[in-house]
Amino acid sequence: MSLLTDQALHLAAGYRLQWEEAQNMFVLLYPEGLIELNQSSAEILQVCDGANKLADIVQTLETKFETTGLENDITNFLNTALDNGWLTQST
């Protein structure tokens, strides 16, 4: 499944993003599974809220971190996340 730039992204059914105080990190939870996220992955997943498309996500994060040129990294991550079934896109 590859990324559609004209559609918003959201966590797949049964997946939950959660801050874990004890581990001091975000984790992605799903049936019988757990992924410990690094900071950049967590930042991207937090804005996959069902309203944002690729361009919105890039803009939000570039503004937040006062930088440019994030589109490639974000696209790569989103493709991996879609492939792993963490994210889906509305049709």
Next chain:
Amino acid sequence: MAGSLKAPSPPRWLLAELTYACPLQCPYCSNPLDYANFKDELSTDDWKRVLKQSRDMGAVQLGFSGGEPLVRKDLVELVDYSHELGYYTNLITSGYNMDEAKIIELKEAGLDHIQISLQASSKELNDFIASTESFDHKKVVAKLIKKHGYPMVLCVVLHRQNIHQMKDILEMAIELGADFVELANTQYYGWAHHNRDQLMPTQEQLQKAEAIANEYQASQKGKMKIYYIVPDFFEGRPKACMNGWGTTFLTIAPDGLALPCHSARQLPNFDCPSVRDHSISEIWNESKAFNYFRGDDWMQEPCRSCPEKDKDFGGCHCQAFLLTGDATNADPVCDLSPQHHLVTEAINQAAATPMEKPMVFRNSKNSKVF
């Protein structure tokens, strides 16, 4: 034995075995053979204390298991409390005695996911393996689980008597709308160890099954995730037991015994601690049982000098104990183990065992013999 020098990583996964009671009698049950001796189940308050203390330490994935967790009258209350604590809650059930009202009640309590097991793709074989008429009801329950919006894992334990149904099992999973399918070849502990000769598949059966699993993994990509778990007896290298002993998983047995893996009760001289006597923090950080296989001080050769020791941690200690009598030996499924011949012999012995040889089914009457 001294623990490792740095503080252990916190538990992330809590398996709450609420009860050993189960209406099914599967002959590969992972519960201890003598489960009927452990009747004194933890109270609701005991469980709440365990849930709170484990969550405070960092546990976030929670499995309610058993036996059959639906047997516990306080299941909904415990799910509700766990949800409030922020766990991702998984119910691991046979589906037996589940009805729509309970599915709704659990959903309202915050249950995140249900794993339902089937024993085969045909009624005749399912009901034989479970020793309980349950096939039609389980399929109805699976459809209700999906109807109420849960993600669903369909679990089928594979063995010599049902592995030929692989294709039908996967078609059934599609029909039932499973999101994940777990096709786990039997691991030989507990009752499965006792019935190993009748359960172990042949190499030929495994090759066919794996080819079908691969075919469906490709065709179902993006729709249904299929986990096919190869039996380690045929692998040549051991699995990384529990992701490393005392690093991730914490099991609490129905009577309150805290176990680094759900088979660890059988290991001799381990003095597994009870949550009736100790806090989860004391158990996880300080107990002999949880520290026993942390790090690699405990290792013998060939593990000690093996370049793969950080990958598989010497394999499964319960398997080493069951097959060699010493849990600190290398897991003999490893072909570098000097006792690997025990595994080869077990495979040959199983292959020479006629299908007709009766299995010992898991029930209280049989359990009392052990």
